[in-house]
Amino acid sequence: MPETATALRELTFGEAIREALAEELRRDPRVVLLGEDVAEAGTAFKVLKGLVEEFGKDRVIDTPISEPGFTGLAVGAAMTGMRPVVDIMFGDFMALIMDQVANQAAKVHYMSGGKWKVPLVIRTTMGATRRSAAQHSQSLHAWPSHIPGLKVVVPSTPYDAKGLLKAAIRDDNPVVFFEDKISYAKVKGPVPAGDYTVPIGVADVKRLGRDITLVATSSMVQVALGAATMLEEVGISAEVVDPRTMWPLDETTLVESVRKTSRAMVVDEGYYRYGVTGEIASVIAENAFYDLDGPVRRLGARHVPVPFSPVLEDATVPTERDVFELARKMCNR
Amino acid sequence: MTTATRQAAAGLDVETLLRMYRQMAAIRLFEERVSDLYTRALMPGLAHLYIGEEAVAVGICEALRPDDYLTSTHRGHGHCLAKGAAPHLMFAELLGKEAGYCKGKGGSMHIADPATGNLGANAIVGGGAGIATGAAFSSKWLGTGRVAVCFFGEGALGQGVLYETMNLAQLWKLPVIYACENNLYNEYTHCSETTAGDMLARPAALGIAAERVDGQDVREVHAAASAIVERARRGEGPGFLLLDTYRYRGHHVGDVAREYYRPKQEEQRWMSERDPIALHGDWLVSEGLADRAALERIQSEVASEMDAAVEFAVKAPYPDPSTVDEDVYA
Numbered sequence A: 001m002p003e004t005a006t007a008l009r010e011l012t013f014g015e016a017i018r019e020a021l022a023e024e025l026r027r028d029p030r031v032v033l034l035g036e037d038v039a040e041a042g043t044a045f046k047v048l049k050g051l052v053e054e055f056g057k058d059r060v061i062d063t064p065i066s067e068p069g070f071t072g073l074a075v076g077a078a079m080t081g082m083r084p085v086v087d088i089m090f091g092d093f094m095a096l097i098m099d100q101v102a103n104q105a106a107k108v109h110y111m112s113g114g115k116w117k118v119p120l121v122i123r124t125t126m127g128a129t130r131r132s133a134a135q136h137s138q139s140l141h142a143w144p145s146h147i148p149g150l151k152v153v154v155p156s157t158p159y160d161a162k163g164l165l166k167a168a169i170r171d172d173n174p175v176v177f178f179e180d181k182i183s184y185a186k187v188k189g190p191v192p193a194g195d196y197t198v199p200i201g202v203a204d205v206k207r208l209g210r211d212i213t214l215v216a217t218s219s220m221v222q223v224a225l226g227a228a229t230m231l232e233e234v235g236i237s238a239e240v241v242d243p244r245t246m247w248p249l250d251e252t253t254l255v256e257s258v259r260k261t262s263r264a265m266v267v268d269e270g271y272y273r274y275g276v277t278g279e280i281a282s283v284i285a286e287n288a289f290y291d292l293d294g295p296v297r298r299l300g301a302r303h304v305p306v307p308f309s310p311v312l313e314d315a316t317v318p319t320e321r322d323v324f325e326l327a328r329k330m331c332n333r
Numbered sequence B: 001m002t003t004a005t006r007q008a009a010a011g012l013d014v015e016t017l018l019r020m021y022r023q024m025a026a027i028r029l030f031e032e033r034v035s036d037l038y039t040r041a042l043m044p045g046l047a048h049l050y051i052g053e054e055a056v057a058v059g060i061c062e063a064l065r066p067d068d069y070l071t072s073t074h075r076g077h078g079h080c081l082a083k084g085a086a087p088h089l090m091f092a093e094l095l096g097k098e099a100g101y102c103k104g105k106g107g108s109m110h111i112a113d114p115a116t117g118n119l120g121a122n123a124i125v126g127g128g129a130g131i132a133t134g135a136a137f138s139s140k141w142l143g144t145g146r147v148a149v150c151f152f153g154e155g156a157l158g159q160g161v162l163y164e165t166m167n168l169a170q171l172w173k174l175p176v177i178y179a180c181e182n183n184l185y186n187e188y189t190h191c192s193e194t195t196a197g198d199m200l201a202r203p204a205a206l207g208i209a210a211e212r213v214d215g216q217d218v219r220e221v222h223a224a225a226s227a228i229v230e231r232a233r234r235g236e237g238p239g240f241l242l243l244d245t246y247r248y249r250g251h252h253v254g255d256v257a258r259e260y261y262r263p264k265q266e267e268q269r270w271m272s273e274r275d276p277i278a279l280h281g282d283w284l285v286s287e288g289l290a291d292r293a294a295l296e297r298i299q300s301e302v303a304s305e306m307d308a309a310v311e312f313a314v315k316a317p318y319p320d321p322s323t324v325d326e327d328v329y330a
């Protein structure tokens, strides 16, 4: 842990994000927050509660319900001296802003021969099981990860969330930052009170193990850790690796873990097809093929629009039991 | 035209006037039960109540043919009911049951029903603009004479797709009505902080026939809607209604502490002075078209109907989990 980071407190995932934003707003006058109901309401998830009281409405700015408009504005503001942090309430609304993100923000630096920079952060959410149905439940972090020029961050713990968000705000590139809605209040963990960053592009081994590597992202890290505890009881030692950023992707840490354990499963809450699990599985297969005892296996969100009814929705997201059972099969136990 | 002559021209017989009262009461009592189910944790997800805005949906839908189309919003229960949805199938959907309108797949924000022309409620603000305009395009192309109504809150005035589709509709004289329900708040932010200029100047800039209407006066809504719907049906182009209204409750049921964004007195004023059901009821009595007892009878009939609908939904089974993979493709 960096020396400047002092006292550790238990914070929720949401509190850690608020603290990162507050510290960056204090540190750098060019940082502004833009989004729907970010000021007095503190967002629909109340994550930004209190920030407008400290920083005022010039820094914590309520927008109309115009996602493509204020995201595009933030791209231009980022190019010309500010460091905007845009709040996109639901990850599903990535669909509305994708032109500004993929065709504008991602391309500006390259197309200008490296002359313009876009130090922009887009914070948005992901994760199902809130009974919010098909247009408010998707985990679309694979989308921006597909586009060269964007960095994509998917933190799973309060510590990582604070450190990575500060790193994202200080980065000179557009960064899309996905926050799991369920984790906001549910996931708690130690967070230093002071300033620190977590570098973008470095994975973290969340649990050491010998028999199988569970590569898990965002919401699925807790699921993988839960499964690892269950596996322990049947004598299987699972290592849990959290890439923390989709791009840049820390291939070295992933591959090293798999070389050691010789088995790999990738668990992610995005859609199973054409997504994160496929990409990570192929990285492992390409780099650790001869160390593997069997094919890399994947668990992702079922390839259906997220249904409303609890009995249906629960069948769409990987659970601890799903991970446990598949891991057992892979270890022949 | 004066208000009275226009209302007369809209052909408001006693039967229609009483039906409008009943429909508004039905929406109110439906929503009160939604609130109750939600608070008792029987309803999953989110519940955005239409209480206070009933005259808008009822006044407009009473001006439509059964085969006319509508698109609705996250605050959509009132639109669906006013267009003829059956309460028991709505409640079943809200509780995620197999018998619901969408087999439990859609929930509160996504009620859809081809039989009543309901193209679907939408949880994307402004998400219905393309669909409603497209339904008007097909009506014109296929010569069906159907009109499409696009319901949306004033918050959707922030969405670019609305202006793109309104432009298309006016260029191609499509039979679509844009019904902007101005209840003053985009979630927790007053519309004056999100909307520059004059709301009605937006359709006016495109040459779209537009009118501001008292959304708490069901007869006035009905008269304005009848005129603009028939105009659209005649092929004279789209219309835009700006309906002044108010949601009595929170943005959703859990939005209880609201003082930081809107004063209690404001809520009280709308409820006591501008309640659409009370206003219409009083008018029916003062015109001698109904007495208090008749109105109370309507209320209690609707209440038992709603209780039976809730009971149906609570008892109805959940879908089989295996159905999760059905309906992804046609």
Ligand SMILES: Cc1ncc(C[n+]2csc(CCOP(=O)(O)OP(=O)(O)O)c2C)c(N)n1
Binding pocket: A036, A065, A067, A089, A093, A096, B074, B075, B123, B124, B125, B126, B152, B153, B154, B155, B156, B183, B185, B186, B187, B251
């Ligand atoms: C594109 C989009 N952005 C944001 C949201 C989140 N959201 C849901 S309802 C709402 C406010 C809508 O206000 P308005 O359109 O006036 O309708 P009302 O709730 O007042 O009926 C917002 C911002 C959304 N559903 N879709």
